[in-house]
Amino acid sequence: MTDTLFLFASIASAPIAIRAREIEAVVRLGDIVPIPLVAAHVRGLAALRSRVLTVIDMEARVFGTDGRGHQAGLAVVADIAAHSYGFLVDSVSDITQAPGGIQPIRGRIDPAWAPYAGGLVERDGRSHLLLSLGDFVSAPGTTALAA
Amino acid sequence: MDEILGEFIAETLETLDVLSGEVVAWEADPTDSSRLDAFFRFFHTVKGSCGFLNLPRFERLAHGAEDVLAAVRRGERIADPATVTAVLAVMDRIGALARSIGGDEQVPESDDDALLDALAVSSGGFEIFAPLPDPIGRDEAPVEEEEDELRVEAPASETPQRPAVATVQPTGNRERAPRTIRLPLALIDQLMNGISDMVLARNDLARKMRDHGVDPDLESSFERLSANVADLRDMISKTRMQRVDRLYAAIPRMVRDLTRELGKKATLDLDGGDVEMDREMIEMVVDPLTHIVRNALDHGIEAPADRLAAGKSEAGMLTIVARQSGNQIVIEISDDGRGINRAALVDKAVSAGLFSTIEAASLTDAEKLNLIFHPGLTTAAQVTSISGRGVGMDVVRANIEQIGGVIGITSIAGRGTTITMRVPLTLTIIPGLIVRCGELFFAMPRGNVVELLHQNSSMVSIETIGGARIATIRGERHSLIELEDVLGRPRAEQTGPRTLMVIRSSSGQPYVLGVQAVESNEELVIRPASPVITAAGVFAGMTLPDNGQPMLLLDAAGLAQVAELPLRDADVRRAPAAAPDTQARAETIQALIYRERDGTSRLLPLAVVDRVEDLAAAQIVASDGLAFTRIEDRLLPTLNTSGAESASVKSLRLHDGQDQICYLIDDVVDIIEVPAKLDVRIGAGRIAGLVMVGEAQLEMIDPFMLFAEAARRRGGDDATRPIQCLIADAEDPWMRTILAPLLVQAGHEVRFGQASEGAPDIILCAQASAAHSAGDVPVIALRDSAEPGATAPGSIYRYDRDTIMAAIAQAVRRVA
Numbered sequence: 007m008t009d010t011l012f013l014f015a016s017i018a019s020a021p022i023a024i025r026a027r028e029i030e031a032v033v034r035l036g037d038i039v040p041i042p043l044v045a046a047h048v049r050g051l052a053a054l055r056s057r058v059l060t061v062i063d064m065e066a067r068v069f070g071t072d073g074r075g076h077q078a079g080l081a082v083v084a085d086i087a088a089h090s091y092g093f094l095v096d097s098v099s100d101i102t103q104a105p106g107g108i109q110p111i112r113g114r115i116d117p118a119w120a121p122y123a124g125g126l127v128e129r130d131g132r133s134h135l136l137l138s139l140g141d142f143v144s145a146p147g148t149t150a151l152a153a
Numbered sequence: 154m155d156e157i158l159g160e161f162i163a164e165t166l167e168t169l170d171v172l173s174g175e176v177v178a179w180e181a182d183p184t185d186s187s188r189l190d191a192f193f194r195f196f197h198t199v200k201g202s203c204g205f206l207n208l209p210r211f212e213r214l215a216h217g218a219e220d221v222l223a224a225v226r227r228g229e230r231i232a233d234p235a236t237v238t239a240v241l242a243v244m245d246r247i248g249a250l251a252r253s254i255g256g257d258e259q260v261p262e263s264d265d266d267a268l269l270d271a272l273a274v275s276s277g278g279f280e281i282f283a284p285l286p287d288p289i290g291r292d293e294a295p296v297e298e299e300e301d302e303l304r305v306e307a308p309a310s311e312t313p314q315r316p317a318v319a320t321v322q323p324t325g326n327r328e329r330a331p332r333t334i335r336l337p338l339a340l341i342d343q344l345m346n347g348i349s350d351m352v353l354a355r356n357d358l359a360r361k362m363r364d365h366g367v368d369p370d371l372e373s374s375f376e377r378l379s380a381n382v383a384d385l386r387d388m389i390s391k392t393r394m395q396r397v398d399r400l401y402a403a404i405p406r407m408v409r410d411l412t413r414e415l416g417k418k419a420t421l422d423l424d425g426g427d428v429e430m431d432r433e434m435i436e437m438v439v440d441p442l443t444h445i446v447r448n449a450l451d452h453g454i455e456a457p458a459d460r461l462a463a464g465k466s467e468a469g470m471l472t473i474v475a476r477q478s479g480n481q482i483v484i485e486i487s488d489d490g491r492g493i494n495r496a497a498l499v500d501k502a503v504s505a506g507l508f509s510t511i512e513a514a515s516l517t518d519a520e521k522l523n524l525i526f527h528p529g530l531t532t533a534a535q536v537t538s539i540s541g542r543g544v545g546m547d548v549v550r551a552n553i554e555q556i557g558g559v560i561g562i563t564s565i566a567g568r569g570t571t572i573t574m575r576v577p578l579t580l581t582i583i584p585g586l587i588v589r590c591g592e593l594f595f596a597m598p599r600g601n602v603v604e605l606l607h608q609n610s611s612m613v614s615i616e617t618i619g620g621a622r623i624a625t626i627r628g629e630r631h632s633l634i635e636l637e638d639v640l641g642r643p644r645a646e647q648t649g650p651r652t653l654m655v656i657r658s659s660s661g662q663p664y665v666l667g668v669q670a671v672e673s674n675e676e677l678v679i680r681p682a683s684p685v686i687t688a689a690g691v692f693a694g695m696t697l698p699d700n701g702q703p704m705l706l707l708d709a710a711g712l713a714q715v716a717e718l719p720l721r722d723a724d725v726r727r728a729p730a731a732a733p734d735t736q737a738r739a740e741t742i743q744a745l746i747y748r749e750r751d752g753t754s755r756l757l758p759l760a761v762v763d764r765v766e767d768l769a770a771a772q773i774v775a776s777d778g779l780a781f782t783r784i785e786d787r788l789l790p791t792l793n794t795s796g797a798e799s800a801s802v803k804s805l806r807l808h809d810g811q812d813q814i815c816y817l818i819d820d821v822v823d824i825i826e827v828p829a830k831l832d833v834r835i836g837a838g839r840i841a842g843l844v845m846v847g848e849a850q851l852e853m854i855d856p857f858m859l860f861a862e863a864a865r866r867r868g869g870d871d872a873t874r875p876i877q878c879l880i881a882d883a884e885d886p887w888m889r890t891i892l893a894p895l896l897v898q899a900g901h902e903v904r905f906g907q908a909s910e911g912a913p914d915i916i917l918c919a920q921a922s923a924a925h926s927a928g929d930v931p932v933i934a935l936r937d938s939a940e941p942g943a944t945a946p947g948s949i950y951r952y953d954r955d956t957i958m959a960a961i962a963q964a965v966r967r968v969a
Contacts, residue, residue, distance in 0.1 A: 143683065
């Protein structure tokens with residue numbers, strides 16, 4: 007049942023969906039402390055009360071860009087392998103049921119998105135790309151292989 | 154039901170842990186019925202609970218063991234080793250079964266019969282499945298729940314409440330154990346996080362209050378709240394601490410089993426079980442400790458016949474001591490076995506191609522011993538199932554170093570080996586230095602920092618050779634790297650000099666790290682950093698200081714690696730005569746450079762210096778050519794006085810573990826590392842020898858001579874014996890109410906009465922007269938006017954405390 011509950015958001019004006027069981031909260035982040043010597047999609051550290059989040063820029067990860075230029079706002083908080091992360095998203099629309107469940111991808115998807123897209127989820131007649139947060143902290147595809 | 158079952162499993166496993174040590178003690182002294190009761194209760198409890206929980210296998214095993222123990226209690230059977238082994242096997246099986254309920258692992262049931270047979274066989278012909286003892290036979294076991302034990306025999310009448318009561322018994326009845334409750338660790342972690350949140354909120358509030366300005370009334374309320382929060386945080390941190398006893402619990406059993414297997418004998422002595430350390434830390438230390446104990450039994454302690462031949466007692470002695478030393482826990486494992494065979498180690502190392510025979514000859518003893526930590530080297534002639542597979546001490550050292558600890562070894566051939574592990578009190582809270590790097594801040598564990606210097610200090614010279622930067626500090630060359638370069642950050646403009654940190658890490662040579670500035674020194678709660686961060690290779694963890702800004706903890710070894718500094722192994726090959734690893738650094742000692750009052754700079758081993766203090770001139774009392782300093786009503790012998798002191802003077806308080814002396818100096822200059830071996834030995838008077846320090850050579854003071862000198866002055870053995878003071882005028886109220894308490898405070902013993910009684914060291918009286926004197930015991934007369942009158946020559950004014958104290962010390966010395 008819970009598997010049909012999704013968070014709907016957008017990154018780089020693409021509509022995405024994340025399984026609700028993967029996420030803990032959506033928060034607006036304060037200051038982000040940058041970290042030297044790490045991959046460009048690792049934006050830095052942010053404090054969420056007494057927790058320290060590693061902030062991941064999903065857009066930068068997908069497109070390989072350096073996201074440090076633009077403003078960080080909303081973040082999806084999740085614990086993955088005992089570490090807390092914040093995943094930056096542009097906007098969040100809703101957390102709701104998608105009765106249709108996960109559909110296979112139709113059409114030829116942008117190669118940048120391909121390693122991350124796990125299917126399509128429909129909401130209000132619009133398709134959303136299903137992403138798994140675990141893919142964004144490890145090398146893409148490795149979690150899928152391991153599973 | 155599941156909950157009760159889970160509780161049962163947890164209780165059972167925990168009780169087993171506690172009991173495994175007891176069972177060995179019981180074997181050593183089978184007459185100790187209190188121990189027997191503990192086991193009896195355990196099996197009894199298990200049996201009772203299983204009946205209720207419908208676990209027939211547990212019940213059958215527990216019943217068998219209980220019967221045997223009952224027979225022992227009745228005196229029908231003795232606790233011979235075979236019996237103990239059989240009982241232990243049943244305990245193990247119960248443990249395995251309990252664990253298998255939790256997991257999927259299955260223990261074949263058929264094996265149970267073998268265990269029960271073992272119980273029967275070892276019974277030596279007695280009827281073991283005899284009915285439980287009648288009440289008369291059990292009077293040597295005064296345990297409250299005897300009634301319960303009786304009723305166990307009626308399984309049909311089991312009531313639901315009974316097992317629940319019974320499960321509490323094993324812990325509840327142990328009079329030594331403090332009352333405890335069981336809490337899930339997750340709850341404690343949550344609690345800890347909650348407190349951290351509270352601290353952050355408090356800091357935030359404090360900042361806002363500072364910015365806005367609030368009235369003092371509100372501020373004092375806030376202060377109180379703030380102090381409470383701080384206390385609470387300290388208390389919560391303590392919940393993470395556990396007694397080292399937990400670490401010890403499994404050792405007696407292990408020693409017993411191993412000695413049996415190896416055909417050796419050993420007595421085990423565990424000390425310091427009440428020392429507390431972080432529970433995570435305990436878990437990290439279990440494996441290394443187990444390994445070292447195994448090694449000690451397998452390789453250290455000889456077979457009984459060999460021991461007797463070597464003139465030792467048949468049973469080896471294995472001692473494990475834990476103690477707290479500052480913010481470290483020291484665990485020492487010593488055996489009195491054959492010691493480590495250096496020659497065999499060196500042979501192995503040579504045949505493994507680590508160095509040539511010639512190079513091996515130049516190794517110091519400590520270097521040879523440290524070879525034992527080298528991967529793949531073992532002195533074991535043959536590989537046994539217990540140890541000697543070559544995966545050994547190198548792994549142990551790696552594990553200890555991984556948690557920020559240090560491991561050291563000393564060994565005397567034929568006399569035994571001592572291995573010392575020093576580990577931090579806790580993994581999660583470490584003292585750290587906050588360094589600035591542009592607008593970013595990083596933390597460096599203080600344990601890695603040897604010293605801090607300003608770049609423009611006269612002790613430092615920096616040169617660039619072929620692109621490599623070298624910092625020479627007091628004649629020692631170190632690689633120099635800049636934090637900004639390693640992290641790929643721009644160097645910020647700065648006005649003041651940069652700070653150099655001399656860093657030591659477990660994996661390489663010490664190096665110098667240049668940073669923009671060292672901001673502060675804080676206790677940091679360290680959490681693991683996520684893999685995407687540790688992938689950078691220079692961060693060991695992250696922390697959230699009280700200002701709420703996350704910060705990363707630098708990894709000293711990682712920085713060296715990223716900067717591609719030469720590693721330890723490479724250095725060994727290039728300079729085999731040099732220290733093969735950091736352990737050999739123990740060959741240096743820390744020494745204090747100070748300036749004598751005549752202006753000469755000299756060295757003193759830092760270990761004997763207790764503190765540096767300023768003494769007021771009035772504190773120093775010179776009498777009869779000797780000087781003493783009064784510190785808290787004790788008189789410490791004082792060296793280097795220049796007659797009557799007129800101004801306050803700097804003093805080093807030296808201690809030899811028992812006595813203290815004051816050593817007056819002009820000023821303290823620096824603390825440095827010097828070789829433990831002197832460059833030139835002199836051994837004349839106070840000077841032990843010469844040490845090369847940079848461009849100069851300094852005289853090293855011999856503390857032995859200082860203390861010997863002070864002891865000579867003090868005279869006799871009075872340093873250890875309190876001075877017996879006799880107050881002759883027992884009726885004098887001043888003597889009784891003012892003087893006597895003063896003398897007692899100063900550590901003297903005071904009696905009242907006549908001189909003829911006892912043998913006082915000194916007599917104090919209002920007026921010296923023949924009546925008071927007793928042989929050659931010195932008499933001090935105290936007058937009540939400040940000016941010396943003609944009536945009492947040589948008397949001391951009664952409120953001239955310093956002179957009185959000095960006179961007592963001096964008079965006694967004269968007698969001695």
